[in-house]
Amino acid sequence: MTIRSYMAARDREWPGGRWVMAAFLAALAAAPLVLPEFHVTLLNYIGLSALVALGLVLLTGVGGLTSFGQAAFVGLGAYTSAVLTTTYGQSPWLALGVGLVLTLAVAVVLGSVTLRLSGHYLPLGTMAWGISLYFLFGNLEFLGGHSGISSVPPVTLLDFALTDSRHYYYLVWAFVLIALFTTRNLLDSREGRAIRALKGGMVMAEAMGVDTSRARMVIFVLAALQACAAGWLYAHLQRFVNPTPFGLNTGIEYLFMAVVGGAGQVWGALVGAGVITILKQWLQDVLPRLLGSAGNFEIIVFGAMMVLVLHHARDGLWPLLARLVPLRSQPRRIDPTAEPLPRKPRPPHGEVILEARRVTRSFGGLVANKNMDLSVRAGEILALIGPNGAGKSTMFNQLSGVDDPTSGEILFRGRSIAGLGPHRVAAMGISRTFQHVRLLPRMSVLENVAIGAHLRGHKGVLPAAWRLDRAEEARLLREAAVQLERVGLHGLMDEEAGSLALGQQRILEIARALCADPCLLLLDEPAAGLRLKEKQALAELLNRLRAEGMAVLLVEHDMDFVMGLVDRVVVMEFGEKIAEGLPEEVQRNPAVLEAYLGGV
Amino acid sequence: MDQTIFVLLAQDGVTNGAIYTLLALALVMVFAVTRIILIPQGEFLAYGGLTMATLEAGSLPGTLWVLLGAGAVAFAMDLATARGGGRRLPGRSLARSAAWNLGYPLALAALLTQLPLAGLPLAAKALLALALVVPLGPMMYRIAFQPVAEAPVLVLLIVAVAVHLAMVGVGLLVFGPEGSRTTPFSDAQFEVGAMQVGGHTLAVIGASLALIVALYLFFDRTLYGKALRATAVNRNGARLMGISPALAGRLTFLLAAFVGALSGLLFAPMTTVYYDSGFLVGLKGFVAAIIGGLGSYPLAAAGAVMVGLLESFSSFWTSAFKDVLVFTLIIPVLLWRSLASHHVEEEE
Structure with a gap:
């Protein structure tokens, strides 16, 4: 079979994937119009977490690296914006840019000291950095110490202040969808193949000309930037920041979201963020009543759940869910008319x-x-x-x-x-x-x-x-x-x-x-x-x-x-x-x- | 800073450093034998210290319930493996599992309810605390790690973090949110030259040294120690020589839990221990272990003392930032290690 006839056989594709996607987007768009306030807020938080977890899908599920310090990057984004918009009266949009640049710099420094070492140094390094930053947030005067920074201004979009959580919802989910879309695109590309080779194919990828250190840095930086954006959204949703939500435990929680949802695929981040956020809400409600004392007992359940997931379904929940939806992976289209790649000049025979x-x-x-x-x-x-x-x-x-x-x-x-x-x-x-x-x-x-x-x-x-x-x-x-x-x-x-x-x-x-x-x-x-x-x-x-x-x-x-x-x-x-x-x-x-x- | 303060800080740093040394050694050992980065190492310390505190208060430690529960789960898993899964577990090893996971905790429970806890001598309480906490190590290995023993390092690390989280939560449940401080092993004060040395300080340093020597003898002289070393060098080779990886794992965790609980007993008289204190202390052990590249015992020990000193001196100058300084220390260390490494390798 030649490429051309092979292509003809391919063109009779089942279009089901588009419909499922369209239904998902429609439900997402309609949600704040029909759901009560509480659920909209919950969806906002799910969106924020999904944004962070998505970075971890790229880093952990695809690239085989991991970070427990994502919460610190979230904090970096949140605090940068909080300080710039309150103390210095700058626009939140400018603050987002500054936060991203700052995050980029920190991630590059952290990455360059840990990424050349074997895999377990990065998580340990990020753990240490996560703790350091948490203590810095709590102890620096100009960051408001442990009491934090309040009266952070809302984000304005064309002179329209997003103060209502139903409005803010669209901003959050626009970020999430853009991140989902770009991550999916990235994975389905030349650079994406190099990134996917990082887990278990580094020696091969190097032999094919991939600079694997650079590819590792790329995903680490991307994950950090997504976390930073989530932090910025968080600061202007809460209109208040303090160190608590940026500690190591939250960093661990983000990783759990990615792993529980299914770190191998972008949709896993969404599922994981949803499951963990809702479960946490519910457990925080139920457990203290059940156990008769206050405290964050949900971590017992999360820890046990995590161990069970890693024992029995290491690919997370998404593959199990995906089986319920009749979706087939789309075979790759090859354009037989694409221009052939240029070839290097051949050395003469006998050289x-x-x-x-x-x-x-x-x-x-x-x-x-x-x-x-x-x-x-x-x-x-x-x-x-x-x-x-x-x-x-x-x-x-x-x-x-x-x-x-x-x-x-x-x-x-x-x-x-x-x-x-x-x-x-x-x-x-x-x-x-x-x-x-x-x-x-x-x-x-x-x-x-x-x-x-x-x-x-x-x-x-x-x-x-x-x-x-x-x-x-x-x-x-x-x-x-x-x-x-x-x-x-x-x-x-x-x-x-x-x-x-x-x-x-x-x-x-x-x-x-x-x-x-x-x-x-x-x-x-x-x-x-x-x-x-x-x-x-x-x-x-x-x-x-x-x-x-x-x-x-x-x-x-x-x-x-x-x-x-x-x-x-x-x-x-x-x-x-x-x-x-x-x-x-x-x-x-x-x-x-x-x-x-x-x-x- | 005058000389008295300097000596005091140095003493403090070395004492804390001795405890970090113990933790760092345990971490290096566990990583070498099982490839697990034992994040919950610090929990053994917290459990050890708090169990001791409960015993001193004369009440029944909550650790007992944890031990009974973990033992039941571990036995249930052994039973499930014996029944299904194709691989048959001989009846004798099932009986042994029942004895350790069910019999031992029940016997200990009976003993604890009979003993006049508050009136016991200090050493007896310490022994009881160890008897309660140490068996949690092998049980933890059986429940959380043995089923995924062949998984990549990254998966094991995430499991370790999950176990840490669960143990902190359980710690809060059984010990409550209040912190405790225990009685020092000795109140004596000694004059060494111009400096005052507390008896407890000497006890900590002495116990650390004794433990290091004991570990050395264990690894160098005993058959089990050699089996663990063989496993660390080459897991598959060791297995072919009849060393069971499950046994090696449980044994390593037994040692790690022992080292952790003992450090808890030494640590609790020096500072107030809370249910979640273990993690930060354990992490300082990590910084030390990383200084040693997660592979060298003497370097890890040197790193631990360095961490202790850095911590005590920085707490004098800028106490709010002492943890920031300690954990930022890891960055130049990693940089140095990074510059020393070359080729691209496949992750396990």
Whole structure:
């Protein structure tokens, strides 16, 4: 099936999703007109919490990071606006801008000290920062100390003061909907794929050119900004701020909302905020009467509920709810008329693409590679073989920038790649696959492959959030589809990558690598787990790539596959090169026979 | 500041630092063996201190109800695992679970109702307090963490926070909102050179040192200690050698609860302890543990003393901001650790 006919099959889509969405929006718009005051107020608070929880969906559910300090960012937004509008008499809108800038600065500082460390430092760092800020709010004179700041002016919209909570409702929910809309858009974009790769796919994403530290920073900052906006809304809804609602417990509560609702999807934030806010209201009413004394006993229930949710429904409530609504995920549209992405100029046939010179890598006393020399030319397939433990993987890691040599150098088209790190190496034109398949199992095959084209797009977070990236996105997806067709997987485009057979997953990795438009392909055991037919198809593909002038280096154990395909072979044993040459020469080399068969 | 105040503050800092050291060591240990960041560590401290206070007041500590309840839940979970789930639990281990989770709390309840609590000597009360609080550790592991023991660090952390929250709430329920202060273990005053050293200060520092030595001996000399160390180095390898991860988890939590409750007993005579005091104290232990990179015991101990000193001196100059200062200390520490780390790794 070609892309074009595949598309035709897709156009008969079920339009149910739109109707559900329209019904939701209509209910949201009508709510303040029909509901009593108390419920409108409750919905306002749900909206505020949803805004914060949404940031955590991005951070925790999608990005695999977390923060207990979101309440502090809420406080930052609220206090900035309260001070600027009361003490300095500024407009709330200006104060919102100042608050966002301030939050941005704080988040960048906090992020830059914690995000490069492993995942648990960020939550601990945010916990400490949350407590610090809480004490600062309570102890600084100009912030009103523990009694807070009162008579914060209302927000005015075109000279109309939003003092009625029914009016304010629309402001709150406009913010929530914008945040929902932009977050959803962002996740469905080039940057979004990079963000979704952060959880469980960092090494792969780096190899595809994603700067994962930057992507982590992006989501941390976005989550902080959403929290700050919620704080601003809070200050002008309450018209009063004090430190209490910005403490660590509230920060924990926000995280609970995201997790209970379902941290994986944007709608989870809404469900979680609703459930926790209403439950809290109810428990604060019921528990003290039941237990006969006053106190915030709802935290016992929340704690227990949280443990239960994490034990039994780690994806939260949203997936359970979503099953009740007959919605299907919409398959991705591919525009076959989108302009193809520009390609880098091909290096001429025979040019030395990659050269390793006297590369030595030692781990303490163990020398894994010793004085390794090898080179790969454009339009050539080189196999690196050797018995287990010969040091092939160590060599491969250094060639792909994951690891650096202890001594010696690795040149890519004459430039040294040592110390650059995988994402910069990828940018130079090296693409790779992994020995143990690394893909995002719950993402579609198409999107997995599109990650490979990350460096061929340039639209950032803001254009993605506002859908200004669609032309480029269509080109990226078309490229992914073309590469899938090239490797013969285009029929499986919309499947979850995790549902593919191992052999197909390996082929997917090759399509992903090709998406990057590399001039050097590093393949780590590409034929492992493939059936005979698949191996033949792979060999044919590699032959075609060679004819186009691609340089290919592969590490492989399957000798039938290697000997019938490659131009030259480098044989390693005990970290050193023991032979190099044409396949038939190497097969007769006594040192090689000795290494493989233990003497003849 | 004259010399007397300086010495006083330093003494205060070192004493608090000794307690943070204990907590930091427990945190590092729990993280190494189970990958759990034990946020509720501080609750063991609060429960320990408040249980002691209730015993001193001569009444039955609410901790008993918590112990009975947690034991019942833990046993019910063991029973459910034994019945369903395909994996059969041999009858003997179910009997052991019943003995620990049901028998022990009931026996303790019987003992507590029979004893003249107010008239007991201090040491007996301390032992009773430990007997009440320490078993909560393994029960907590069984109930909250064992079912998700293989989950990512992030999930375990969120579970830990949830447990912390629930325990604070339960603490409020059983101990009430009022704080308590307990009798010091010693009222004696010693003259060491030009400075006055309180007997309790010496007791705290002595107990901390003794505990550190005991932990060292446990980990270095006993089979169980070695099993825990093996688990910390390589969980799967340890499992293949027959070390049950569930046992390692419960044992680690037993130690953590013991360290926590003991710090509570040492801490409660120095300051008023409330149902929610544990968290802040525990978090200072965290700052210390993070200084040690959540991996090094001596660095964590050094960090703890540093936190104690910073806290006591900043409370002299600017007491309102002492917590701000202590928790902001974490930022330069993280920066330093961040600059020292390189490559992109996959999160577990």
